[in-house]
Amino acid sequence: MYKKLKNLPLTDQVEALTASLVQTLSINGTDGEVKIAEKIEQILRSFPYFKQRPDQVWTQELPNDAIGRKNVFAHIKGNVNSKKTVVFHAHIDTVGIEDFGAQQSIANDPAELLKYFQTYSNDEEIQTQALTGDWMFGRGALDMKSGVAVHLMNVLHFSEHLEDWDGDIIFMANPVEENQHSGVIAAVDELLRLRVEEGLDYVVAVNTDYISALYPGDTNKYIFTGAGGKLLPCFYVYGRETHAGQTLNGLDPTLITSELNKRINNNMKLTEHIEGELITPPSALYHRDTKEFYNVQTAVTSHLYFNFMVLEASPKDIMEKLKVEAKAAAAEIKAYYEENYKAFARVNQFPSDRPNWDINVYSYAEYCEKLSVQGIDVKAAASQVLKENPALELRDLCFKVVDRLRELDQAVTPCVIVFYAPPYCPHNYLTGKDARDREILQTIEEATARTSARTSDTFLVKKFFPYLTDSSYLSLHDTDEEVDYLVDNFPEWNKIYPVPIKNIRKLNIPSINVGVYGFDAHRWTERVYKPYSFDTVPRLIRNMTRSWLKVAVNQ
Template sequence: MYRQIKDLPFEQQAEKITRDLVRIRSVNGTHGEVDIAARLEAIIRSFPFFKNHPDLVWTQRLKGDKLGRKNVFALLESGVPTDKTVIYHGHTDTVGTSDFGGIESFALDPDYLQTFFKNYDKDADTKADAVSGDWLFGRGALDMKSGDAVHLSNLLYYSDHRGELSGNLLVMFNPVEENDHKGVIEAVEELIRLRRERHLTYLLAINGDFVSPLYKGDPHRYVYTGSAGKLLGCFYIRGREAHVGETFSGIDPTWIAGRINTALNNNMDAAEKIPGEVILPPSCLYQRDSKPFYNVQTAGAAYLYFNYFLYERSPEDVLRQLESAAQAACQDLEVFLKKQYTKFSGNCGLKADPPDWSTLVMTYEAFAEEARTTGVDVEEVTEKTVQIHPSEDFRRISYRIIEALEAAAKDYRPKVIVFFAPPYCPHNYLRAEIDAERRCDDLLDRMLVKTGKKTGELFAKKRFFPYLADSSYLAMNETEEETNEIIENFPGWGRMYSIPTDRIRRLNIPVVDMGVYGKKAHTWMERVYKPYSFGVLPRLIRGMTEGVLSGTSGT
C-alpha cells in the first residue's frame, strides 16, 4: 500500500486507503473481521518506519473467539525518549449489506454506487451528492473505514516526519464494535500492559468515528468530548395464564408490556435534561411474549427491553425509572380490569367477587435475594443455565436465568422483574475539575477556532457522542458504587458477560471523537464527505496531537 499512496497528494491518501478498506467485506460476526485486521496490519507494515521496526506492529487475538478476530496495534515512538502518548483508535467491522437490496453485490463498490445514485430520482439529496463528486459511497465508507484511513494517513505522515512529534503515537484498530464491543474491551488489558512495560502516559485518545448533520440543512462539523454510555433496561413480566373464555381471571403480561412501552419508548419525558446536548430517550429494542405457538390461552410471560443512553445520570437512576414505569403499568392494569370487570359482570348478571389483579414489582437483586431465602442456590442455577445455553444470545440467557430461578423457587406469582442485560457501555466526558482533561478541552477549543478561520468550517463542540462508541471503554465517570448497582441487577454477570470496570478506571484516558463527516450511516445511502474528511480533518487531528504532546504531561 505504501507504494500506492506515497506520491499522492495528502488529501488523496486517505481516500485511497478508504477505498482499499471498503472493498473488504468485514461485516460484524463474519470472517471478514479477520480479513480486515490482516489488511490493516499489512498496510502498516508496508510503511518504511515499520519495515525497519517490525516489532512495533502486533496483533492481539480475542480470547475464545471462534472466528479468530484480532486487535491491531502500532506504536510510533518519538525520536526523543518520552512517556507522553496519544492514542488513535477506530473500529473495523460494519453492519450487513442486505439493505442494498437488488444492488447488494455492489455494496462495496464506491464507483458503481456513485453512478447509480447520480441517476437515482427518489432521493434528491443523495442524487445531488453523487453528482457533485465530493462524496464516497459504500458500506463502511462512513462508519468507519474512512476514519481508520485518516488514522493510517496520519500515522504514515508522522512515521516520515517524526521530528514533528514530541511524544509517542499508539494506533489501534478493534473488531466487534457494532454489537458488544469485545475488541476494545480486551484491548484494555493490552493498554495497561503497554503502559506498565513501556512506561507510557496516555494523554488523549482520539476516535475517528463518524459525525453527521443533526437536522436538515445543519452546517456544523461536530466534535465530541466524551461518549454517551448505555444500559439495556429490561423487564421480565410474569402474568397469570387464562383460557380466553375466562379472560378476566388472568393477568395478561402483554398488556403490562404495552403500557411500559408507551411510557418509555421515544418519550422525552423519560430522557435526561441537559441543555444544548443531543439527549435521546429510551427506545424499545425487543418486545415478545412467551408463547411458542397458537392456542387459546393468554401468554404466561412477556419480555421487554430498552436502549438507555447514559449521559450524567447514574445506573441507579435508570433502575428507579424502570421500577416506576412498571409500578405505574401494574396499577393501571388493576384499575382497568376492575372497570372492565364491572361492565362484564353487569352485562351477564354475575355477582361474584372480582379476581385479584395485583402484580408485584421488584429488582433482580431483590428477586435473587428472596430466592436465596427459600434455599435456592442462585449462583449454581445461573451457572447451569449458562452452560445449557452456551451460544445463545446474551439477552435471552438473562431471561432464562430468571425463569430458572422462578422454577427453582416455585415462584409463579404475577410480577415484573426489572434488571440490566448486555451490553453495558460506561459514559465519560472531559471534566473541568480534572486538570489534564480541562487542558485537552481548552486546546480543542483553540484548534477549532484556528481551523474554522482557515477553512471556513463551522464547528460545534458537544460533550456526548450521540452514537455508541468504543471510546466508552477507555474511561468511565461512574463510581464504584454506581457500577455495583449494575452488577447486582445483571443476571449472569461474570459468567456470560462482564466488562473490566476496575481496569477501565485505572486507564482513565481522556477521549474525544474527531470524526469523518457524512450522511446516512447504517443505510444503503451511506456516504462520506471527502473535502472535509480527507482534507481538513487529518490536519485538525494532527494539530490536536501535536498540541497535546507538546503540553504539560497528564496524569
Template structure:
C-alpha cells in the first residue's frame, strides 16, 4: 500500500490545474489493472464535470459479488490537493516523498516533525495524508474484495472526485450519477465510507477517530457602505474600514460563537477575507468594505446565525459611531472648533430585507438587473464577489443612501449531517461499527473514539443532509444568486440519503509543508478496518 500511495502522490494534482485530469487517468488505469475489472471493463467509467474548462473527471468502479444483492457500500475519496507553493525551495520535491524526506533532513524542523522524520514510520509529501493514502486504502480493499467475491453479498461502488479542496464541485457533479445508479441499477446504498485525513486533536494524542458525519459550513458576509470624504475633511466621512475592523474584532475566533451539538464543539468563526473596495489610490476615503467569515455548523440554523450576527453588527456600528464622536470632540477641543455630534446612525439589514424593500420600490426591474449581473459575471469572477455586486446593485436602487451594513450568505453552502441511529438501518450500521472497532482495537492496540462530526470539510456533506426545507429557504433568501452561483441539488441529496462515515488516514500537518501520514496505522490497520466493515455490512 505504501507503493500505491507514493504512486498516487507522484501525480501532482493541485486543485484547479490539469493535474486533476492526470490523477483521474492514473486512478482509472490502476482500476483497469485489477483482474476483475480487466474482465469487466464496462464496470469502470468516468464522468466529466459539467461545464468545466479543465474537463476534470470523477472515476467510478462497480464491483459485484458472486451472490447477487442490491445492497451497496460506497467507497469515496477526493483526488485533488492544495497548492505546493508552501514547500518553498523544496517545491519541486513536494510530490516525491522519498527525495523530499532526504532533503528535509537538512532543514531545521520542529522537534516533533524531526522525530517523525527520523523514525521511519512516516511518509511525507503533498497529498500523503490528504488524501492519496486514503485513496490507496480504498483501492487495496477493492482489489481484495474483487478477489474474494464469494465471501460477501452485494456491491462495492468506488468513486474518486476532483475539486474537493475549493468548492466540492466534483462530488456535487457526481450526485446525478449516483442517483442514476440508484434508479437504473437499483443500488441500495447502505452507507458511504470516506477516508479523509484524521489526526491528533492535541499534543500527544494517539486516538484514531471515526466520524459519523460531517460539520456544515456557511459563509456569512458583510457589505459595509460608509460615506466618502476628502482626507482634509476626514470627520465628514464614515470610514467603512473602521466598521469592518470592529466586526472582525468581535467575530474572528470568538469562542462563544462556536456551535455545539451532541457534546461536540466546532472551531469558532474565522475571517477569510477583509478588504475595502477602493480600486486605486486617491485622497478620497473608501466608500465601502467587504468582509466574510468561515462559520462551521453543527446545529445552529441560518436564521439564528443572522440574528446573532445582526446583533454583533449593530453593536459594532454603534461602537464605531461613539468612538468617532469621542475622537471628534477631542479634535475640536484641540483645534479650537465648536463640536457638534456627527450625523451617523447605526443601520443594519439582511439581504432579504433589502431585496424586499427595493422590490417594493422598483418591482420586476430588480430581478432584471440582478440577473444581468449573474449573466455577466457568474462564470468569470469569484462567486463571493458576484454576490457582493448583487448587494451593491440593490443599494444603488435603494431610496436610502445612508451608511449601512448588509448581512448575507456567500458561496459555499456545505450541509451538515451525522448518523443518529434513529432508524433500524442506522442502528445496524452503528452496532457493526462498534463491534469491529472493539475487535480491531484488541488486535492492534489502537484506541478508537467515535465522534459525530468530521471537524474539517469533506465531500461526505453532500451525501445526506440534516437541514430542513425551512432552514434552506431562509438560506436561499439571504444568499444572492445561490441557485446560479452554488446550486446544491437538495432533492437529489435527500433522495440518495446515504449515511456517511469517515475512516481516515491518520497523519499530521495536512495543508502544511510537513504534511505526513503515519504508515503503521494507515497502511495496515485502516484497509483492514474498511475491509471488515464492508464484509460485515454485506454479510
C-alpha cells in the first residue's frame, strides 16, 4: 500500500486509503472485523519504518471472542529525550448495510455510489454535493474509516520525520465499538502494559470519530475534550396474566411498559442541562412482551430499555429519576384499570367489587434485598442462569436473571424492577483544574486558531462528544461509590460485563476528539466531506501532536 501512497499529496493519500478501507466491509459481529484488522496491519507493515522494525506492529486478540476479533497496535519511537506519548485511536467496525436496500451491492464502493448519487433526484442537496466531487459515499466512509485513514497517514508522516519530535506515538485500531466496546476495553490492559514495560508517559489520546452539524445550517467544526457516558436502564414488568375474555381481571404488563415508554422516551425533562453542551433525551431501543406464540392469554411480563446519555449525573441520580417515572406510570395504569372496571361493572350490571391493581416498584438492588430476606440465595440463582444460557444475548441474559429471581419470589405481586444492563460507557472530560488539562486545552486553542486563519473554518471546543465513543474507556470520572451503586443494580456485573474500572482509573488518559466531518452516519446516504476531513483534520492533529511532544506536560 505504501508504494501507492508515497508520492501522493496528503488529501489524495487519505482519500485513497479511506476508499480502500471502505471496500472491506467490517460490519459489527461479522468476520469483516477480522479482515479489516488484518488489512490495517498489512498497511502498517508496508511503511518503511515498520519494515525495519516489524516488532513495533502487533495485534491483541480479544478475550473469549467467538469471531477472533483483535486490536491492532503500532508504536513509533521519536527522539529518546522524552517518554511523553500521544495515542492515536479509532474504531474499525461499522453498522450493517441493510439500509442500502437495492444498492446493497455497492454499499462499500465509493466510486459507484458517487455515480449513483450524482443522478439521484430524490434529494437535491445530496445530488448537488455528489456533483461537486467533494464528498465520498459508502458504509463507514464517515463512521469512521476516514478517521482510521487520517491516523494511518499521520503515523506514516511522523515515522518519516523522527527528528522533529520527542517521545512516542501509539496507534491503535479497535473493533466492536458499535455495540459492546470490547475492543477498547481489552486495549486498556495493553496500554497499561506498554506504560510499565516502555516507561510511557501518556499525555493525551486523539480520536477521529466523526462530527456533524448539530442543527440545520450549522457550519461549525467541533473539537470535543471528553466523552459523554451512557447507561442502559431496563424495566422488567411482571403483571397478572388472564384469559382475554376476562381481561379486566388481569394486569397487562404491556400497558405499564407503554406508559413508561410514553413518559421516558425523548423526554427532555429527564436530561441534564449543561450550558453549551449538546443534550440528547433518552430513547427506547427495545420494547416487547415475552409471549413466544399466539394464544388468548395476556402477557405475563414485558421488557423495555432505553439509551440514556450521561454527562455528569451518577447511576444513582438516573435510577432515582426513573423510579419516580415508574411509580407514576404504575399509578396511572392502576387508575386506568379502576376507571374501566367501573364502566365494565356498570354496563354489565355486575357488583362493584374489583380486583387489586397495585404495582410495586423496585430497583434491582432493592428486589435482591427483598429476596434475601426470604432466605433466597440470589447470587447462586443468578449464576445458575448464566450457566444455563452461555450464548444468550447479554441484555436478554440480564432479563433472564431478573425473571428467574421473580419466579423464586415467595411473595410475588405485580411489579416493576429497574436495573442496568450492558453497555456501560463512563463519562469523562478535561476539567482544566490541573496543569496537564490546561496544557492540552491551550494546545487545542492555539492549533485551532492557526488552522482557522489558514482555512477560515470556525472551531468550537466542547466538553462532551455527543455520540457513543471508545474514548469513554480511557479515563473515568465516576467515583467508587457511584460505580458501586451501578454494580449493585446490574445483574451479575462481574460475569456479564466486567468493565475494568480499576484499570481504567489507573490508565487515566484524557481523550479528545478531532473528528472527520460529514452527514448521515448510520444511514445509506452516509458521506464524508473530503476537503476538511482529508486535509484539515490530519494537519490539525499533526500540529497538536508536535506541540504535545515538544512541551513538557505534567501527568
